[in-house]
Amino acid sequence: MEQEIALSAREQAELPLLGRLHEWVVTVDHKRLGLMYIGGGLLFFVVAGLQAVMMRLQLAVPDNHLVPPQVFNRFLTMHGTAMVFLVGMPILTGYFNYLVPLMVGARDLAFPRLNSFGFWLWFFGALLLYFSYIGGDGLYGAGSAPDVGWFAYAPLTERAFSRGNSTDYWILSIFLTSVGSTATAVNIITTAFCMRCRGMTLGKMPVVVWLAVVVAFMMLLALPPLSAAQVMLLLDRFAGAHFFDTQAGGSALLWQHFFWIFGHPEVYILVIPVFGFASEIIPVFSRKVIFGYQVMVAASIAIAFISMGVWAHHMFAVGMTPAGNAFFATSTMLVAVPTGIKIFNWIGTIWGGKIRLRVPMLFSLAFLFQFMIAGLTGIMLAVAPFDWQLTDTYFVVAHFHYVLIGAIVFMIFAASYYWFPKATGRMLNERLGQVHFWLFLIGFHLTFDPLHFAGIHGMPRRIYTYQPGRGLEGLNLIASIGAVIQALAVLVFVINVVYSLAWGEEAGPDPWDAWTLEWSTASPPPEYNFAVEPEVYSRRPLWDLKHPDDPDWLYE
C-alpha cells in the first residue's frame, strides 16, 4: 500500500503538463474537486464582479451614456445569476467537498464518482450561462445574454417579451447547476452520517460539518421547486404551456411563489456555511473553545426550518391579504432570534480569549459587525409596511450585499486565508493579506453604506440610469468609487494567491495551532487523507493531543 502510493506520487511528478491536466479532469478525489469548485467559483467571481464594476461606472453620474440600457440589463442579470449559482454555491460546496471528509476523518466523500459528475454538470452549466453571449441571439437577432433579472419575473420571460434564446440559456444553466448541487448535498449527508471516524458521535462533529449537513438538507428541499419552475417555464416557451403566460390566463404570481420558495432558503444555503467557517476560525484565533456548541448547532437548524416559511416576504407588495402579510412578517422576524443567538455566542467565544489579529480573524471580525447590521436592516425589511416603501429599492440592494459580501464574501476570504495553507502547503502572504483586508473593507463600506440612503431617497433597483436633481448624485458617485476599490482589493488577493503559491512561506501541517482533524495530516493532505483512521474523544481532538493533562472530553 505505502509503496503503491509512493509510486503513484513519483509518476505524477513526472507526468507532462497535459497528463497532469488530464489527472485533474478524471479525478474523483474530493480535495481536487473541492479546489476545482473553488477555483471555478473565483473565476466567475472576477467576471461577474467586473460586470458589477461596469454597472457602478454607469451609475456613477446621472444620465450617463457609458453602458446602453439593454447591455446594462444583461449585466445585472448575469451578475446576479452568476454570483448566486456560479460563485456562492460552487465556492461553498467546494469548501464542504474539501473539508467534510478531512474533518470527520474519512478518506473521501461517500460517492466520489457522483461528486465528479456533480462538478462537471455545474461546470458546463456555468459555461452555458456565459455562452449565451454568443448563442443567445437565436434566429431573431434579439439580444445575446439574458436581460430579465436574476429572479426573472414572469411574464417578462415569456416568448412575447423575451425573444431569442437568451432566457433558454438562463433556464438550462440554472437547471444543470442545481442538479450538480443536489448531487453534492446527497454526498455530504451520507458522508457525515455514515463515514465518521471512530469516536466521533454526532455530538462531536465539528460545527462546519454540522452546518454542511443542515445546508445539504436545505438544498434537497429548496432546489426542486426551482427546477420545477424552470421546466414549467421551458414548457411555456417551447411547448405552448401557459403556466406563467398571463396573456393566455397564466399566473405571474405562481412564478414568484416558486422562485422565492427556493430563493429565500437559498440565502441561508449561502450564509449558513460561512457561519460554520466563523465557528471554526473565531475560536482558533481567540484561543477558546466555541461558546455553546449545542446551541450553535440548534440555532442553525432552527434558522433552516424557519427559512422554509418566509419566502413571501419578498412579495409584500404584490397585494397579499393583511393576514398573509402579517404571517410572513412574523415568520421573518422570528429568524432574528436564532441568528441573534449565534452572534451572541460568537461574542461569548471572543470574551475572555486572547485574540490574534491575523488576516482570517480580521475578516471574521468584520463579518461579525457587518452581519449584525445586515440582520438589523433585515428586520426593518420584515416590517411589512416599511417594506412597501423599501422593497425593490437600493435599500434592499444594500441590505443583501451586506449579507452576500459583508458576511459571505468576507468569510470566504477568511476561510481562504485560513485553509489555503492546508490545501497548498504554503501560507498566504500576511502583509498582502492586510492590504487586501483594509482595501476591501473600505471599498465595501464606501459602496454599500450610501446605497441604503439612495434607496430611502427613492432610487429603485435595476435602473440603468437616473436623472439629475433628485439628490442621488453624491451617494452614487461614492458607491462607484467604493466598487473600484473593492475590485483593487480582489486584485491584491489574486496577486497574493499567485505569489504565495510560488514563493509563500512553508506552512507545515498545523500553522494556526488549531484543533480539528484536518490539521493532523500533512499540508497538502495526501490523496488518502489519513494513513490510519483517526480516533477522537472530543470535539477538539488536536486540543486533547496538545493538552494531555487538560483534555476536552473531561468537560464536554
Next chain:
Amino acid sequence: MELPESTPRRRARPLRCITRCLVVIGIVAAATCAAASDWGMGAANSRLAPPDMFNPVSTPAYDIETLAWFAIAVCAGIALVVGALLAYSIIRFRSRAGDEEREPPQVYGSNPIEFAWTVVPLLIVFVLILTTARTIYTVEAAIAPPNAIRIRVIGHQWWWEVRYPGLKIVTANEIHVPVSDPAHPTPTFLDLESADVAHSFWVPRLAGKTDVIPNRRNTMWIEPRRPGVYLGQCAEFCGTEHALMLLRVVVEPRAQWDQWVAAQQKTAAASSDRGRRIFESTACVNCHTIKGTVADGRFGPDLTHFMSRETIGSGAAMNTHDNLRIWIKDPAVIKPGALMPRMNLSDADIDAVAGYLESLH
C-alpha cells in the same frame, strides 16, 4: 511561526493607495459627467422635493413613516448595544505581546446566559410583530368612502395609462388628484392593472409601493394632505426602459382639480392644419388616441390633452419644443428601447406634427 502583530504604520499604506485611487476615479467620473446629457430634467427635478419616504404628505405614508421610525429606533438600539459589546471584547481581549504561551481559560457555554439572550430577542420581536400587524391592517383594510376618487392605472412597457372611470378621462404618466381635507376626507383609490409585464406603482411621499401585475387587479389608496407635485417611478424590473418609467402625481386644491377635470373632459380643438393631416395619415394613429379625431390607437399614451403634461416619454424628458422634435424624430435618442418607432418624417413634417401636438391643450 507567529508573525508580529500588525502595526498602524503598516495600515497607512493602503490608505495612500486609496487616496491615489480617489484622484484617478474623480477624474474619470468628471470626464463621464461632461459627456452626459440632460433633457432639462436636472432643473425640473430639483424643483420637486426628492421622493423621500421620510417626508410623507399622505395618510398611508404617514402611518408607514411612524412605524419605520419605531423599527429604526429598535434596530439602532440593538446595533449600539451589540456593536459596543463586540468592540469592547475585541479591544479588551486582544492578545498582548509575550502573553502567547498560555491558553486562556476554556468556557464551554452557560445555560442561564444563553437562555437570557434567547428570551430578550424574543420579547423584542414580539413587540415588533404586534406594531407591524396593526399598521398592516390599518393600511390594507381601509374601505373606500363613497366620495373617494377612483382611478385605474394601467402599467405598460414603459409608461402609465391613467383612467378616471367615473369622469371619462384618459391621460398618461401624470395623475391629478385633489388634496384631501382631514375634516372631509376625499381619498383616492387606485385600481392597478398591467397590459404586459409586472410593474410596481410607487410614489414614496404618498404611499408604499403596490405591484402592478398582469391578470390581476391590485388596489391601493392615497390621501394627500398638501398640494404639490410628487415624483414616482416604476419599481419592478419590467424590461429595457424600466429606468425611465417615471410618473408624477399632481395634488391640487379641489377647485383647481375641478377645473383640470373640466378641461380634460373636453375634446381637443379640431384644427385642420398640416400637422394634423400628417399625424392622421401616418402610423401615429395606430397607437395614439386624440379624441375628436380619427386617431384611436390604444397601444400608446392618449394625446388628447398632450400639452397639459409636463413631461414626455413617461418622465424621460421635459415637454419642451426641442425635446418634442427630438422625440418625434427618433424616440430612441431620449429613451433607447422605447417601443415607439422612428417615423422617418422630414424636418418640415416634424415641425408640423410638433406644432399640431403643441396645440392640444
